[in-house]
Amino acid sequence: xxxxRGEMDCAEVTxxxxxxxxxxxxxxxxxxxxxxDVRGFSCASPTARSSELAGLATRCDDGDxxxxxxxxTPEVPGVQxxxxxxxxxxxxxxxxxxxxxxxGEAGCxxxxxxxxxxxxxxxAMPPGLPEVPDLAGGRTAPNAVDLxxxxxxxxxxxxxxxxxxxxxxxxxxxxxxxxxxxxxxCTVLAEDTVTCTNRDDEGFTYSPSDVSLR
Numbered sequence: 001x002x003x004x005r006g007e008m009d010c011a012e013v014t015x016x017x018x019x020x021x022x023x024x025x026x027x028x029x030x031x032x033x034x035x036x037d038v039r040g041f042s043c044a045s046p047t048a049r050s051s052e053l054a055g056l057a058t059r060c061d062d063g064d065x066x067x068x069x070x071x072x073t074p075e076v077p078g079v080q081x082x083x084x085x086x087x088x089x090x091x092x093x094x095x096x097x098x099x100x101x102x103x104g105e106a107g108c109x110x111x112x113x114x115x116x117x118x119x120x121x122x123x124a125m126p127p128g129l130p131e132v133p134d135l136a137g138g139r140t141a142p143n144a145v146d147l148x149x150x151x152x153x154x155x156x157x158x159x160x161x162x163x164x165x166x167x168x169x170x171x172x173x174x175x176x177x178x179x180x181x182x183x184x185x186c187t188v189l190a191e192d193t194v195t196c197t198n199r200d201d202e203g204f205t206y207s208p209s210d211v212s213l214r
Contacts, residue, residue, distance in 0.1 A: 004080050006065030013067055016041060016060060041067070053095040053112055054083045055180025073199040074185040078178035086171050086179055097181050098162055100170035102191040105208050107170050109162030112182035117149040119184045119196045122161035124208040132157050145204045145211055147196050149183035153204040153213045 001013055020043045024033035034044040043060040051057050055076075058069035068080065086097040094113040100106065106123025122144040131139040134157050142155035173179055173194070178187040186196040190207070197203035205212045 001067065001069045002076075002080075004066045004068045006063075008065055008067065015039070016043075016067065017058070017069065020058070020060065041065075052183070053181050055080065055185070070180070071199075073201075074180070074183060074197045075201070076178045076180060076185050076187070078176045078187040081173065081177050081179055083179060083181050086173070095181070097179060098170045099173035099179055099186070101188060101194060102172055102174060105192050106194070106206065107162050108173075108186060108194060108196075110179070110181045110184055110186070112149075116151065117182040117184070118146055119149075119182075119186060120144050120146045120156070120158060120162050121186075121194060121196070121204075121206045122158055123206070126209050126211060129155060129211065135159060145206050145213070147184060147198060147203050149198050150200075151198075152202045153196075155211070155213070 001017060003013060016039050020035060020038045023035050023038065024045065029035050031047050032044050036042050041060040041062040043058065045058045046054055056068045056070040060067040083097050086099050087095065096109060096111050096113065098109045106121050108119060108121040110119045111117060125142055129142055132142045132155050134140040140157050142157055144156050144158040145153060146156045147153040173188045175188050175190060178185050183199045184196055186194055188194050193207040195203060195205040203214055
């Protein structure tokens with residue numbers, strides 16, 4: 001459990017969640033256990049599919065204070081934003097989420113609906129990177145970096161940049177914020193830098209001046 005926004009005493013958080021889970025077990029609040037008032041908080045627990053997409057198991061809100069329960073992996077070093085805020089209306093059925101860096105120099109997408117869920121960040125690349133396969137069977141300079149939720153990171157040549165299916169502009173993931181979906185956490189470290197990590201602590205850090213894989 002994490003106090004994602006605002007401040008709250010640990011004992012108060014424990015008492016809040018204990019009371020909420022007791023209320024949820026009564027069966028009165030549906031599959032998502034949406035309880036509008038628990039000690040002044042509104043709480044809900046997404047279904048299994050929604051929980052995987054949102055990167056959290058429980059969320060309780062009261063004004064500027066937000067308490068969430070989330071998996072221990074992947075690591076979330078920043079303030080976790082709500083995935084729904086970065087999922088355009090046209091992507092609701094797929095669960096895809098998209099964001100741009102504050103500098104506007106790169107855009108990223110997380111694709112939970114693909115056979116191998118993954119995150120891709122597309123933007124200007126530093127010189128000197130090794131060539132990668134292209135769609136014609138040759139080799140060319142990379143224009144994106146990709147991370148599988150259950151696999152490693154690699155440089156790729158993407159046919160086109162990540163884009164929402166309905167063409168809605170990306171929302172901006174601000175410095176210090178983390179978007180989590182499909183077992184991948186992407187955190188903006190600076191206005192032009194993002195790092196993405198999966199549950200196995202594999203990932204990449206991207207900026208226009210440097211790309212590293214781990």
